Amino acid sequence: xxxxxxxxxxxxxxxxxxxxxxxxxxxxxxxxxxxxxxxxxxxxxxxxxxxxxxxxxxxxxxxxxxxxxxxxxxxxxxxxxxxxxxxxxxxxxxxxxxxxxxxxxxxxxxxxxxxxxxxxxxxxxxxxxxxxxxxxxxxxxxxxxxxxxx
Ligand SMILES: [Zn+2]
Ligand SMILES: [Zn+2]
Numbered sequence: 042x043x044x045x046x047x048x049x050x051x052x053x054x055x056x057x058x059x060x061x062x063x064x065x066x067x068x069x070x071x072x073x074x075x076x077x078x079x080x081x082x083x084x085x086x087x088x089x090x091x092x093x094x095x096x097x098x099x100x101x102x103x104x105x106x107x108x109x110x111x112x113x114x115x116x117x118x119x120x121x122x123x124x125x126x127x128x129x130x131x132x133x134x135x136x137x138x139x140x141x142x143x144x145x146x147x148x149x150x151x152x153x154x155x156x157x158x159x160x161x162x163x164x165x166x167x168x169x170x171x172x173x174x175x176x177x178x179x180x181x182x183x184x185x186x187x188x189x190x191x
Pocket of ligand 2: 132136137
């Protein structure tokens with residue numbers, strides 16, 4: 042039973058009642074391959090949506106904990122949830138930045154079933170696109186959803 046590399050991030054919304062950190066996959070399979078080959082990878086887990094309060098915020102590598110865990114332990118912690126990435130454009134006219142928001146959701150949901158969750162997302166103060174535009178709410182249809190592997 043191999044070890045899985047995960048990261049733990051705490052919600053930055055001070056009104057959130059969530060006590061536990063959010064556990065996300067450390068990197069995508071392509072990135073893991075690159076890392077094994079010694080090719081530098083870009084930090085991409087920078088936006089996170091809290092599954093409890095819907096706050097979306099940026100975090101830095103220094104703000105999360107790395108954690109290796111046995112796969113069977115991970116399955117019991119996740120308890121039927123999966124990690125997803127929601128990709129969207131910045132939304133500001135003329136801006137070409139795309140951002141990728143990571144979160145965990147119940148497994149087996151269809152894309153339209155994720156829309157009510159995305160509608161609860163609100164961007165915390167100081168959440169900007171890489172070009173410096175303040176991020177605003179976009180309709181759920183603007184997001185492209187992709188499953189992330191632990
Ligand atoms: Zn929260
Ligand atoms: Zn932008």
